[in-house]
Structure formats: C-alpha cells, structure tokens
Amino acid sequence: MRVRGVGGLRWVVVAAGVTLTVTACGGDTEEPGDREVSPTVVTESSEPSTSSPTTTSSLSLTPVPKALDGDAVEEAVRSVLTGSYGIADVESVRCPQQPAVIEGATFDCTAIIADESKRIPIKIVDEEGRYEVGLPV
Known part of the structure; x- marks a missing residue:
C-alpha cells in the first residue's frame, strides 16, 4: 500500500x-x-x-477480524481430547472452518466419540488466537 x-x-x-x-x-x-x-x-x-x-x-473502514484455520483447530481438538483428556475412541472432529478471533467468543466443535456425537465447547482466550478446549458434553 x-x-x-x-x-x-x-x-x-x-x-x-x-x-x-x-x-x-x-x-x-x-x-x-x-x-x-x-x-x-x-x-x-x-x-x-x-x-x-x-x-x-x-468506503467502509470496518476491520476484518482474524480467523482460525478450522482444519488446524480440528486436529488440535482431537489431540487435546486424546492426549490431555485421555479419551481413546475419538473417531472424528468437525469445527467451523473460519471462526473469528475475538477474545471471549465461543463456538462448538462436534466430535464422534464411541459412536456418539458430542459437543466440544471452545473459548477464544485472547486476540492472538489462543483457545481453550472444553470437555465433551
């Protein structure tokens, strides 16, 4: 520019x-x-x-929010579920493809665990894009 x-x-x-x-x-x-x-x-x-x-x-000067890579979030959520939470039978994880990076915002991923669909709550903790992965609900 x-x-x-x-x-x-x-x-x-x-x-x-x-x-x-x-x-x-x-x-x-x-x-x-x-x-x-x-x-x-x-x-x-x-x-x-x-x-x-x-x-x-x-002209609109509205800033475009940063977004997370949905595929990377899916991999990370699967890793947290199996590694940190010790859930062995995670079959798949699906997350929104470009969730906005806004501190305090939340969204849900869906995991298939032991043939059951479970909601996985995700919370954006800062403007850098770090997030918390909640326990399956």
Whole structure:
C-alpha cells in the first residue's frame, strides 16, 4: 500500500487496484468554493463495459477480524481430547472452518466419540488466537 500527500490537502491510498482519495479543508474559515468531501473508492474494471470504466461507492473502514484455520483447530481438538483428556475412541472432529478471533467468543466443535456425537465447547482466550478446549458434553 502506498500513501502520499499532494499539496498538503489531498491523500491518495492505493491498494490492490483500489484508489481512495480524501480531501480535507485547511482551516476553520470557509472560503468560496470550499465544500465537505466524503471518502470514496474508485475501482477500475478490466472487463469491457458499455458504461463508464470506473465505479464509485462509499468506503467502509470496518476491520476484518482474524480467523482460525478450522482444519488446524480440528486436529488440535482431537489431540487435546486424546492426549490431555485421555479419551481413546475419538473417531472424528468437525469445527467451523473460519471462526473469528475475538477474545471471549465461543463456538462448538462436534466430535464422534464411541459412536456418539458430542459437543466440544471452545473459548477464544485472547486476540492472538489462543483457545481453550472444553470437555465433551
């Protein structure tokens, strides 16, 4: 990503083919022609179109949460069930594929133990993605 100032009032952000231009006024007084400008995203399309080659839409600055790798969680849960909890007959474990890493959040995995489906509660303990594996319910 590249960020650069143009004339002290204009900032351009370029990331993966998306350009964001934000213009701000320079002071508290309003000059003729000053106006408030909202951030916009301009995306260029590489496909031919009968309309304009660019599209303008509003920009959302909502962060994308980190997510756990569901396959890795399944392996870890199976390991905890067999190693730490001493459950010998764990047949399979299924977990959500991309649970969000949000401290305090919970989700459930499902394990087949001795031909019975059991719920395995999982709790995210920190923003680094560490989690606790509960006993089968």
